[in-house]
Amino acid sequence: MSGLKPTCKEVHRLVSEGMDRQLSLVERTRMRLHLAVCEACTRFNGQMDLLRRAMRQGPPDDKAP
Amino acid sequence: MITDANSLHRQLEAMRPQLVRFAQLQLRNDALAEDAVQDALIAVLEKPERFAGQSSLRTYVTGILKFKIIDNLRVATRERQIDSAEDQSEDEAIDALFLADGHTVEQPRAWGNPDGTLEQKDFFRVLEVCLEKLPAQTARIFMMREWLELDTDEICKELAITSANAWVMLYRARIRLRECLDLNWFGAPAPRSMGTL
Numbered sequence: 001m002s003g004l005k006p007t008c009k010e011v012h013r014l015v016s017e018g019m020d021r022q023l024s025l026v027e028r029t030r031m032r033l034h035l036a037v038c039e040a041c042t043r044f045n046g047q048m049d050l051l052r053r054a055m056r057q058g059p060p061d062d063k064a065p
Numbered sequence: 066m067i068t069d070a071n072s073l074h075r076q077l078e079a080m081r082p083q084l085v086r087f088a089q090l091q092l093r094n095d096a097l098a099e100d101a102v103q104d105a106l107i108a109v110l111e112k113p114e115r116f117a118g119q120s121s122l123r124t125y126v127t128g129i130l131k132f133k134i135i136d137n138l139r140v141a142t143r144e145r146q147i148d149s150a151e152d153q154s155e156d157e158a159i160d161a162l163f164l165a166d167g168h169t170v171e172q173p174r175a176w177g178n179p180d181g182t183l184e185q186k187d188f189f190r191v192l193e194v195c196l197e198k199l200p201a202q203t204a205r206i207f208m209m210r211e212w213l214e215l216d217t218d219e220i221c222k223e224l225a226i227t228s229a230n231a232w233v234m235l236y237r238a239r240i241r242l243r244e245c246l247d248l249n250w251f252g253a254p255a256p257r258s259m260g261t262l
Contacts, residue, residue, distance in 0.1 A: 007167020016236040020210065020217050021228070043173035047243050050179045055211035059189035061121045 006030045011041045015048055073113055076122055077106045084126070086193065088134055091208045093201055097137050105130040131213050138209070138223055155203075155237040162240070173243075176251050188250055195245035199238060206231065207238035 006014070014023060014031045023031065035042050081102060088098035108129050109116060116125050164170055182188050196204060206224065209215045215223070220231050 007163075008169050009163040009167040012162075012169075013236060016239055017232050019239075020232050020235055040169045040172050043175060044169075044243075046179070047173060047176055048239060050176060050182060051239060051242060051246075052211060053179065054183060054189065054192055056214070057183060058123065058127065059186050060184050061123060 006034050008034075008038060008041050011035065011038070012044055015041065015045050019048065019052065070110075070113065073116075073122075074110065077109060077126065080123060080126060081106065083193070084130055086197065087208070087212065088130065090196060090199075090204045091134055091213070092137055093205065101133040101137055102130060104133050135213055135215070155200075156233075159237065159240055174247055174251055182250075191250045192242075192246065195242050195249065198245060199241055203234055203238045203241065206234045207242070210235055 011031055011034045014027055017023065018028070018031065035045060084102045084105070085098050088101045089095065092098045092101065105126055109122075109126055116122065162170055176182065196208070199207065206220060209220050209223070210217075217228050217231055220226075221228055224231075226234075
């Protein structure tokens with residue numbers, strides 16, 4: 001772990017990795033505490049969320065004519 | 066609502082091009098991609114009663130296609146090597162997003178209400194073009210993770226890479242897609258055209 005407080009660079013990476021593996025308790029805590037006070041990373045988290053939802057959900061269905 | 070076999074056939078045919086494009090992103094082989102889609106469409110047409118009452122034809126067909134693609138992945142990826150030259154420029158692209166002190170160079174854009182975005186078909190068209198712009202290996206692994214929903218272990222086994230490799234490649238894919246969507250959907254001030262792509 002790089003320092004007392006994680007940087008946005010580290011948290012961006014953790015947000016992404018958290019989508020692919022279980023983060024450790026330490027990683028998860030560091031990330032969450034940082035997200036609570038960081039708008040940039042919070043927005044990134046939301047962007048990643050949308051991206052995943054979009055891929056899993058797919059486009060809205062055609063309305064039947 | 067499916068009223069007859071002709072209608073079902075027509076609807077499936079209308080989906081074919083997009084399904085082939087998605088298959089190609091993963092199989093990187095036109096013949097395999099077309100075969101996978103053809104198999105999926107035939108599977109639906111042979112047993113139309115299986116579809117009855119399910120949520121959506123697209124969801125149903127896509128589900129079958131995903132299994133076909135998974136079956137074919139082994140064939141498609143055998144000769145593929147991970148291109149490490151691709152890696153270096155990707156790492157630089159990520160580094161460029163951050164200042165020396167670890168803060169982001171730019172504030173990520175606010176993307177607004179996700180539900181509203183996901184209701185728009187045009188958004189998905191833009192997303193698909195963004196997927197097609199990804200480098201080949203990046204596209205493949207991203208699709209395997211986010212569309213086929215394979216887990217890290219399964220992906221690593223298929224592609225013969227380490228978990229660390231996989232996570233980095235997925236991170237790069239997401240960064241690229243984020244930038245593409247930012248530019249071509251969320252950033253555009255006026256009615257969207259595909260001209261900027």
